[in-house]
Amino acid sequence: QKEVEQDPGPLSVPEGAIVSLNCTYSNSAFQYFMWYRQYSRKGPELLMYTYSSGNKEDGRFTAQVDKSSKYISLFIRDSQPSDSATYLCAFYNTNAGKSTFGDGTTLTVKP
Amino acid sequence: DAGVTQSPTHLIKTRGQQVTLRCSPKSGHDTVSWYQQALGQGPQFIFQYYEEEERQRGNFPDRFSGHQFPNYSSELNVNALLLGDSALYLCASSLGTGGSGYFGPGTRLTVT
Numbered sequence: 303q304k305e306v307e308q309d310p311g312p313l314s315v316p317e318g319a320i321v322s323l324n325c326t327y328s329n330s331a332f333q334y335f336m337w338y339r340q341y342s343r344k345g346p347e348l349l350m351y352t353y354s355s356g357n358k359e360d361g362r363f364t365a366q367v368d369k370s371s372k373y374i375s376l377f378i379r380d381s382q383p384s385d386s387a388t389y390l391c392a393f394y395n396t397n398a399g400k401s402t403f404g405d406g407t408t409l410t411v412k413p
Numbered sequence: 414d415a416g417v418t419q420s421p422t423h424l425i426k427t428r429g430q431q432v433t434l435r436c437s438p439k440s441g442h443d444t445v446s447w448y449q450q451a452l453g454q455g456p457q458f459i460f461q462y463y464e465e466e467e468r469q470r471g472n473f474p475d476r477f478s479g480h481q482f483p484n485y486s487s488e489l490n491v492n493a494l495l496l497g498d499s500a501l502y503l504c505a506s507s508l509g510t511g512g513s514g515y516f517g518p519g520t521r522l523t524v525t
Contacts, residue, residue: 308455345417345503345516346456348435390455399445399469399510403455 305329308391308404317413321378325391325404328372332402334394335367335387339387346390350376381411390399425523426494434453434489434520438506445487446514447479448503453509456503462487463510488506491522499524 308325315321323337335352338346350365358365365379378385388406395402401410426432438445444463448456457469458471460480481487485506492496501521507514 306455342459343521345518347516361483372437400458400471401456405453405455 303328306391306393306404307400308318309407311407312410315381315409316409317381317411319381319386319411320382321409321411322408323378323391323409324380325326326331326372327374327376327402329393329395329402330336330372331395331397332354332393333396335365335374336392336394336401337363338390338392338403339364340390348357349389378409381409383411383413386410417504417515419502419504419517419520421520423489423516423521423523425525427484427509427525429493430494432494432522434491434502434504434522436487436489436506438485438487438502438504439469439515442506442508442514443485444507444514445481445485446505446506446507447487448488448516448520449473449504450501456484459489461510468510473505494524496524498522 306327310313337349341347355369362379366375384385388408390406391404392401420435446461447459450456459473459517460467465481473500501519504517504520505514
């Protein structure tokens with residue numbers, strides 16, 4: 303069983319829609335929870351990170367972590383065509399000194 | 414302020430050859446991590462360098478080796494290339510060994 307499972311997508315939504323991206327994990331040693339955005343042929347860009355259960359908001363983006371269920375989500379409000387990209391969840395284990403990534407969900411926002 | 418830079422952008426090699434990829438970390442960062450990203454998959458951790466030493470290593474064979482220089486830049490070397498080594502190789506830098514850090518644009522390696 304993989305340590306991280308990410309909803310595979312692809313996801314296609316109209317402009318202005320609310321998008322929900324989700325990951326589950328099995329490793330209780332994960333301490334930091336992150337979301338990256340990756341445009342085609344580019345490196346991942348860190349969008350948000352948190353280390354506690356609950357919600358963290360940054361503009362149109364909200365990261366939600368539920369440690370008891372080992373489930374994290376990223377919500378995008380008022381989605382824009384420029385949000386079209388692959389979104390990667392990632393988990394950092396301080397003891398292991400490495401991040402473990404999901405395989406990504408490709409999002410297309412249609413004008 | 415330059416972010417993480419990587420060279421070359423693209424590379425085509427033949428099976429059995431050796432390749433060296435280079436990374437310059439973001440200004441002020443002292444730790445470099447390398448990841449391999451196959452098409453349609455998330456990045457897989459190769460190893461991390463801090464204070465010129467390999468600190469952590471992922472599940473990659475010894476054909477993958479690296480180096481960090483006093484100016485914090487780093488190299489990734491892959492020997493005896495296999496077709497399966499074709500991927501996007503990403504470098505990430507951070508201050509200290511915590512967190513994924515900031516990623517560079519990657520080097521796309523094609524092995525034929």
